[in-house]
Amino acid sequence: MKNFRWKMIMIMALVSFPGIAWTDTGHEGTKRHQMPQMNDDNMPGMMREGMLAMPQMDPARGRALFASKGCVVCHSVNGIGGDDAPALDASSMPLMMNPFEFAAKMWRGAEAMVALQREELDETIELTGQELADIIAFVHSHKEQTIFSIADVPERMKKLMDHSSTGEHHYGVKD
Numbered sequence: 001m002k003n004f005r006w007k008m009i010m011i012m013a014l015v016s017f018p019g020i021a022w023t024d025t026g027h028e029g030t031k032r033h034q035m036p037q038m039n040d041d042n043m044p045g046m047m048r049e050g051m052l053a054m055p056q057m058d059p060a061r062g063r064a065l066f067a068s069k070g071c072v073v074c075h076s077v078n079g080i081g082g083d084d085a086p087a088l089d090a091s092s093m094p095l096m097m098n099p100f101e102f103a104a105k106m107w108r109g110a111e112a113m114v115a116l117q118r119e120e121l122d123e124t125i126e127l128t129g130q131e132l133a134d135i136i137a138f139v140h141s142h143k144e145q146t147i148f149s150i151a152d153v154p155e156r157m158k159k160l161m162d163h164s165s166t167g168e169h170h171y172g173v174k175d
Contacts, residue, residue, distance in 0.1 A: 055133040062138025067153045088139040097140045
């Protein structure tokens with residue numbers, strides 16, 4: 001029982017203090033166990049906090065992805081984009097942003113978003129974790145949103161946004 005308690009203490013220490021090494025002396029002699037170290041070689045572009053690796057969030061890359069991935073077809077930023085989904089203006093975002101809450105909100109709306117993506121884009125949008133981090137940074141960045149313009153939107157996405165028969169485009173420009 002004493003050996004079991006010691007091992008549980010060591011496991012709790014490993015969880016609480018990632019990266020520490022510990023020694024277990026048992027019937028087979030001394031064994032050294034060490035958690036793998038995170039470094040710039042195996043986790044490029046990541047901020048590390050304990051065992052959680054957070055990608056660096058780049059709002060400029062997010063601006064390009066918002067347009068090129070097709071988010072702009074349904075969502076607008078500063079009046080540029082679709083109106084089938086909520087606008088994602090930085091002015092309406094909370095001052096303190098929690099990227100996990102943003103992702104959870106997307107998850108709750110995933111079924112509807114996927115249906116709209118299939119309808120509007122004829123495919124579903126594929127995002128990596130890094131791309132999602134960058135898009136989240138963009139929709140929370142007043143600075144990047146002020147330079148977002150229709151020129152950022154690829155022609156294919158502009159055509160998809162222009163599905164109205166009234167002549168009014170979904171990006172705020174009329175014929």
